[in-house]
Amino acid sequence: MPSFNDLSSACAEEWRDYLEHDFVRQLGEGRLPEESFRHYLQQDYLFLIHFARAWALAAYKSRTLAELRQATASLDTILNTELDLHIGYCSEWGISEDDLSELPESRATLAYTRYVLDCGQRGDLLDLHVALAPCLIGYGEIAEWLLDQDTTEIENNPYADWIAMYSSDDFKEAVEAEREWLDARLSEVSERRLGELVDVFRDATRLEIDFWQMGLDRA
Ligand SMILES: Cc1ncc(CN)c(N)n1
Numbered sequence: 001m002p003s004f005n006d007l008s009s010a011c012a013e014e015w016r017d018y019l020e021h022d023f024v025r026q027l028g029e030g031r032l033p034e035e036s037f038r039h040y041l042q043q044d045y046l047f048l049i050h051f052a053r054a055w056a057l058a059a060y061k062s063r064t065l066a067e068l069r070q071a072t073a074s075l076d077t078i079l080n081t082e083l084d085l086h087i088g089y090c091s092e093w094g095i096s097e098d099d100l101s102e103l104p105e106s107r108a109t110l111a112y113t114r115y116v117l118d119c120g121q122r123g124d125l126l127d128l129h130v131a132l133a134p135c136l137i138g139y140g141e142i143a144e145w146l147l148d149q150d151t152t153e154i155e156n157n158p159y160a161d162w163i164a165m166y167s168s169d170d171f172k173e174a175v176e177a178e179r180e181w182l183d184a185r186l187s188e189v190s191e192r193r194l195g196e197l198v199d200v201f202r203d204a205t206r207l208e209i210d211f212w213q214m215g216l217d218r219a
């Protein structure tokens with residue numbers, strides 16, 4: 001029976017390059033250039049706005065009340081928790097809400113966010129969830145991986161709050177719920193359909209890699 005693990009193992013190389021990207025390693029070791037992190041934070045604000053739109057699209061694509069509730073709950077979490085935390089976090093890094101509202105969007109942000117929205121528009125709810133999976137499940141795995149690394153001395157790390165945000169119980173719960181939803185849906189798909197979904201997952205993972213790289217290139 002197919003499950004989420006079949007998606008990640010079908011593109012194991014890209015998945016590992018995303019989870020263990022140099023941006024992540026340097027962040028974990030506290031040696032990521034601040035300029036890289038600031039640029040990432042700014043673009044991530046734009047990213048999260050489009051991701052909120054993607055969950056709104058998931059609400060539109062829902063066929064049942066349960067799916068509609070799930071999509072609107074995710075939309076609410078992004079708008080009222082993750083984005084609020086993000087704006088507060090940006091201000092600790094000297095980036096005001098006014099600065100954020102005037103940001104030009106980078107090509108990496110444009111490519112990734114519009115790709116996800118396009119997957120949702122041309123496909124069904126499962127296509128959209130699979131396109132969103134590297135974002136949610138990937139960050140959960142990245143936070144776990146960082147906490148397992150010997151080099152991560154969390155207390156002295158300037159990025160400790162960021163790591164804490166993505167290793168919080170709330171975030172872990174959201175990751176677990178998404179994994180369960182995906183496992184249930186994927187268990188019903190044919191081999192041909194699984195192949196299509198692997199392509200979506202691989203492309204979204206490659207776009208996450210580009211997003212990290214955009215931050216590194218800034219330095
Ligand atoms: C680019 C990106 N990918 C994933 C996440 C985690 N929601 C994020 N904040 N930014």
